[in-house]
Amino acid sequence: MTVSHYVASDFEGFEKQFRTNFINSLSGFKSVNLVGTVSKEGITNVAIFSQVFHIGANPALMGVLVRPDTVRRHSLENIETTGYFTLNHIRPSFYKQAHQTSARYQISEFEACGLTPEFGSLHPAPYVAEAHIKIGLALAETHHLAINGTILVIGKVIETFVPMDYIMPDGYIDIEKAESITCSSLDSYHTTQRLSRLSYAKPDKALEEIK
Amino acid sequence: MTVSHYVASDFEGFEKQFRTNFINSLSGFKSVNLVGTVSKEGITNVAIFSQVFHIGANPALMGVLVRPDTVRRHSLENIETTGYFTLNHIRPSFYKQAHQTSARYQISEFEACGLTPEFGSLHPAPYVAEAHIKIGLALAETHHLAINGTILVIGKVIETFVPMDYIMPDGYIDIEKAESITCSSLDSYHTTQRLSRLSYAKPDKALEEIK
Numbered sequence: 001m002t003v004s005h006y007v008a009s010d011f012e013g014f015e016k017q018f019r020t021n022f023i024n025s026l027s028g029f030k031s032v033n034l035v036g037t038v039s040k041e042g043i044t045n046v047a048i049f050s051q052v053f054h055i056g057a058n059p060a061l062m063g064v065l066v067r068p069d070t071v072r073r074h075s076l077e078n079i080e081t082t083g084y085f086t087l088n089h090i091r092p093s094f095y096k097q098a099h100q101t102s103a104r105y106q107i108s109e110f111e112a113c114g115l116t117p118e119f120g121s122l123h124p125a126p127y128v129a130e131a132h133i134k135i136g137l138a139l140a141e142t143h144h145l146a147i148n149g150t151i152l153v154i155g156k157v158i159e160t161f162v163p164m165d166y167i168m169p170d171g172y173i174d175i176e177k178a179e180s181i182t183c184s185s186l187d188s189y190h191t192t193q194r195l196s197r198l199s200y201a202k203p204d205k206a207l208e209e210i211k
Numbered sequence: 212m213t214v215s216h217y218v219a220s221d222f223e224g225f226e227k228q229f230r231t232n233f234i235n236s237l238s239g240f241k242s243v244n245l246v247g248t249v250s251k252e253g254i255t256n257v258a259i260f261s262q263v264f265h266i267g268a269n270p271a272l273m274g275v276l277v278r279p280d281t282v283r284r285h286s287l288e289n290i291e292t293t294g295y296f297t298l299n300h301i302r303p304s305f306y307k308q309a310h311q312t313s314a315r316y317q318i319s320e321f322e323a324c325g326l327t328p329e330f331g332s333l334h335p336a337p338y339v340a341e342a343h344i345k346i347g348l349a350l351a352e353t354h355h356l357a358i359n360g361t362i363l364v365i366g367k368v369i370e371t372f373v374p375m376d377y378i379m380p381d382g383y384i385d386i387e388k389a390e391s392i393t394c395s396s397l398d399s400y401h402t403t404q405r406l407s408r409l410s411y412a413k414p415d416k417a418l419e420e421i422k
Contacts, residue, residue: 065274
């Protein structure tokens with residue numbers, strides 16, 4: 001099989017859309033989520049983000065990367081104004097609506113894309129009712145990444161909604177059984193098939209599959 | 212289906228391993244990669260990281276989150292000392308070796324775990340020969356996340372190795388065809404099955420599946 005070898009100066013010569021697709025593919029499968037926010041005027045917003053990641057378990061922290069020059073800046077403005085946002089796992093039954101939230105709407109994406117806002121009692125940000133796994137977060141810290149103007153938003157998890165059936169006795173949430181999907185590059189969505197869970201790795205000890 | 216509702220004070224009461232598994236499950240499927248580095252003495256190191264993400268396409272930037280209090284600090288030390296690291300997608304044929312790199316070894320994880328180091332001409336960090344998709348990066352910026360002491364390492368992509376068969380005419384890399392896997396929480400590995408690629412979203416325009 002012929003293997004391509006590109007260097008940084010090649011990327012600059014790529015046609016813009018080719019480069020965007022190619023570079024966005026490199027990180028691997030992504031933690032795609034719907035981010036729910038509300039403006040100070042009470043207008044709900046929901047937008048798809050694929051740069052979401054675990055930061056720490058105690059305290060429970062998660063990060064979202066935001067490009068200020070995209071439609072997703074509304075999410076950032078709302079997070080900074082209200083101090084809260086939600087993360088909602090995407091299922092196959094509504095992944096097209098989730099993708100559609102990236103269009104530039106003048107009205108709430110919930111209404112425009114056929115998703116249902118749902119509210120808890122701890123904060124004003126909307127959840128996506130169609131999601132099985134929902135996380136409420138309070139803004140904890142933001143970092144400006146000088147190198148390209150991206151904003152890293154760090155949230156502290158203040159509540160979670162997870163169906164009991166998906167929580168294993170050791171705390172692992174079976175997000176595959178919960179139908180959470182993943183994405184690659186900018187526009188490709190994928191379900192998953194477990195290979196296995198593996199035991200904690202130690203030198204000179206064979207790994208076991210966790211049943 | 213009964214839905215659990217936990218709040219932040221509940222997390223503190225969780226048994227430690229339960230909390231670690233639960234909170235690590237929340238972000239969704241992760242961009243799991245092997246990070247290859249070398250020490251200034253020339254000892255190669257390879258370690259599995261699941262907090263890897265796209266930061267920008269032009270310039271091409273990727274981020275890796277590192278907990279300084281884990282075995283993975285050797286990777287961080289090597290990146291800071293040499294200025295370079297590699298990212299290597301994991302395939303089902305070596306996911307157990309990849310997981311095993313998280314054990315605390317006194318020798319190179321390549322040797323200990325049965326992986327093969329491979330070198331390019333642009334920098335000293337080792338690639339994983341078994342990987343189909345390999346990315347070489349130069350350290351560009353680090354951020355200390357004060358909230359929990361995590362380090363965000365940002366690298367500029369300086370070269371890529373991708374088999375031509377997996378690069379689509381529009382630049383999208385079919386990482387599913389390339390056998391790249393994803394992971395969830397700390398120890399679960401998954402292959403994927405594409406739902407579809409979707410066209411660029413615009414208001415009042417129906418999405419199309421990209422063939």
